Amino acid sequence: MISTVEGRLAILAIFPISVVVVTALGRYIKNRQTKPPLPPGPVPIPLLGNILSINTKEPWLTYTQWHAVYGDLVFARILDQDVVVINSQHVAQALLDKRSGIYSDRPFIATVEPCGWSIAFAFTGYNDEWRRCRRIFQQTFRPDSALKFRPMQMRRAREMIVNLIDDPQHYHSHFATFSSSVGMSAIYDYQPSARDDPLVQIMENALIIGVQMVTSERAALLKAFPFLLKLPDWCWGSSLRRDLRTSANRMREMTDVPFRYTQQHMADSSSLGQLSMVAENLRRMEKQDEASKPIRCPNNVVYHSTFLQTTSTLMVFALAMVSYPDVQRRAQAEINSVIGRDRLPAFEDRASLPYVESILRETLRWQPVGPLGVPHATSSDDIYDGYFIPKGATVIYNIWSHTMDEKRYPDASRFMPERFLDVNGALTDDDPAGYVFGSGRRGCPGRYTVDATLWSAIATMLATVEFSFAKDDQGKTIDFTPRFATGFNHTPVVFPCNISPRSHIHSELVDLL
Numbered sequence: 128m129i130s131t132v133e134g135r136l137a138i139l140a141i142f143p144i145s146v147v148v149v150t151a152l153g154r155y156i157k158n159r160q161t162k163p164p165l166p167p168g169p170v171p172i173p174l175l176g177n178i179l180s181i182n183t184k185e186p187w188l189t190y191t192q193w194h195a196v197y198g199d200l201v202f203a204r205i206l207d208q209d210v211v212v213i214n215s216q217h218v219a220q221a222l223l224d225k226r227s228g229i230y231s232d233r234p235f236i237a238t239v240e241p242c243g244w245s246i247a248f249a250f251t252g253y254n255d256e257w258r259r260c261r262r263i264f265q266q267t268f269r270p271d272s273a274l275k276f277r278p279m280q281m282r283r284a285r286e287m288i289v290n291l292i293d294d295p296q297h298y299h300s301h302f303a304t305f306s307s308s309v310g311m312s313a314i315y316d317y318q319p320s321a322r323d324d325p326l327v328q329i330m331e332n333a334l335i336i337g338v339q340m341v342t343s344e345r346a347a348l349l350k351a352f353p354f355l356l357k358l359p360d361w362c363w364g365s366s367l368r369r370d371l372r373t374s375a376n377r378m379r380e381m382t383d384v385p386f387r388y389t390q391q392h393m394a395d396s397s398s399l400g401q402l403s404m405v406a407e408n409l410r411r412m413e414k415q416d417e418a419s420k421p422i423r424c425p426n427n428v429v430y431h432s433t434f435l436q437t438t439s440t441l442m443v444f445a446l447a448m449v450s451y452p453d454v455q456r457r458a459q460a461e462i463n464s465v466i467g468r469d470r471l472p473a474f475e476d477r478a479s480l481p482y483v484e485s486i487l488r489e490t491l492r493w494q495p496v497g498p499l500g501v502p503h504a505t506s507s508d509d510i511y512d513g514y515f516i517p518k519g520a521t522v523i524y525n526i527w528s529h530t531m532d533e534k535r536y537p538d539a540s541r542f543m544p545e546r547f548l549d550v551n552g553a554l555t556d557d558d559p560a561g562y563v564f565g566s567g568r569r570g571c572p573g574r575y576t577v578d579a580t581l582w583s584a585i586a587t588m589l590a591t592v593e594f595s596f597a598k599d600d601q602g603k604t605i606d607f608t609p610r611f612a613t614g615f616n617h618t619p620v621v622f623p624c625n626i627s628p629r630s631h632i633h634s635e636l637v638d639l640l
């Protein structure tokens with residue numbers, strides 16, 4: 128009898144359980160039927176996802192291999208994070224540009240806050256704070272407004288030549304001084320000294336460590352194992368925490384010191400600060416009585432971008448000139464025939480120097496300094512080309528895969544500016560600026576400024592100096608294999624290089640620089 132009652136209870140219990148199971152099963156089947164599949168990609172392993180198959184030092188190489196196997200849109204997992212890799216310019220335009228309302232957020236990067244980069248608006252989510260910062264930035268750096276920097280950019284480029292001729296061995300340092308002096312002038316109206324400037328050093332020290340910390344792969348590690356932030360200094364594995372702390376302190380210094388400089392100099396002189404971004408905005412805010420926070424936020428990233436990206440691009444240029452002397456000779460011949468030898472290139476000559484222009488394009492393509500740009504994130508679910516892209520996915524734009532696309536750029540690992548010229552020597556429509564600066568609403572707002580900065584430096588260097596392989600004490604060429612520092616940036620490590628003034632650059636001309 129008892130067993131019959133239990134049996135009836137069991138039958139009664141089975142009913143609600145079956146309802147739950149059937150409903151869940153129904154939902155699962157419905158989801159499978161209504162939700163399209165995720166984009167193709169490598170099979171993840173439990174908990175770790177695909178992290179073990181990613182080259183964490185140069186992830187763009189892995190993503191480019193995936194491109195060959197899975198196509199233009201690849202889905203992967205880094206630990207518990209959904210990741211979508213965009214491998215074609217066409218897909219980047221379709222998603223980052225045309226659907227920018229969905230694709231303009233930034234992912235949570237666990238290292239950004241602890242390493243002091245949260246004030247950099249490049250990492251801010253797609254929100255009102257970002258809009259405010261971006262507006263401030265655009266007011267100073269939009270194409271027509273950026274024109275005002277041109278005389279300063281050219282002046283700085285010529286100063287760099289004097290340094291290069293004077294002290295060629297430290298060419299990297301002169302590139303860095305040039306890049307930061309353009310940035311410091313544009314942001315703070317600060318004029319760094321030609322060498323060992325204290326503010327430039329503060330900036331360099333802060334960035335060098337920060338860029339290693341904010342890569343998606345390192346951030347995923349901290350997100351998955353947040354206890355790494357709590358480890359005591361003596362414990363194995365605490366180096367991440369120590370590096371983050373050092374970075375945060377240096378970032379604070381890097382934000383405050385030059386900002387105070389501009390405030391001080393605006394107070395001392397009414398003429399100073401007229402052209403810089405901070406000064407322009409301080410003035411605007413004095414009138415509008417706004418809080419000062421939005422002024423500060425874009426500064427760090429401008430430092431980062433002008434300093435690291437510009438310096439890295441000039442390093443790529445120097446590497447190309449040493450490795451491909453024919454290219455250098457052809458560019459110098461163009462400059463000689465268009466400008467002559469008695470004066471230096473000016474922005475007005477730009478349109479008449481297509482080969483120099485093609486060198487700038489090839490420099491951006493050959494070794495892109497930001498091969499993965501800055502990651503985006505989706506703010507809602509999306510369906511593209513029959514594939515489901517979930518809300519909250521990190522979206523990585525793999526710029527490297529375009530630059531190395533053998534169909535578009537045959538012999539892609541070779542530095543070949545001619546690929547951007549047609550049979551008549553005129554520039555083609557293919558300009559890597561269309562992808563190396565990212566895409567959509569978060570695309571690089573500094574691109575017009577940096578385009579002029581790079582052109583002024585490259586054209587002036589080609590007109591005045593000669594890059595060649597360095598020689599040892601016995602006069603033998605020092606051969607080397609290029610090495611690259613990686614992290615957020617991809618930048619050539621300093622290599623042996625000889626820089627000498629071109630034969631017609633005599634001392635009087637140098638004095639005129």
Ligand code: HEM
Pocket residue numbers: 248249250261264268425428429432433436437440496497499500501502503563564565566567568569570571572573574576577
């Ligand atoms: C060769 C030099 C440079 C390269 C290759 C470069 C490239 C990029 C890329 C790929 C992005 C991410 C775009 C995206 O999310 O889709 C970016 C963002 C950004 N860049 Fe640049 N950049 C360079 C120089 C500069 C300069 C000189 C400035 C400042 C004057 C600058 C300011 C910024 C800012 C503020 C952002 C963040 C935009 C946002 O999140 O809304 N960049 N840059």
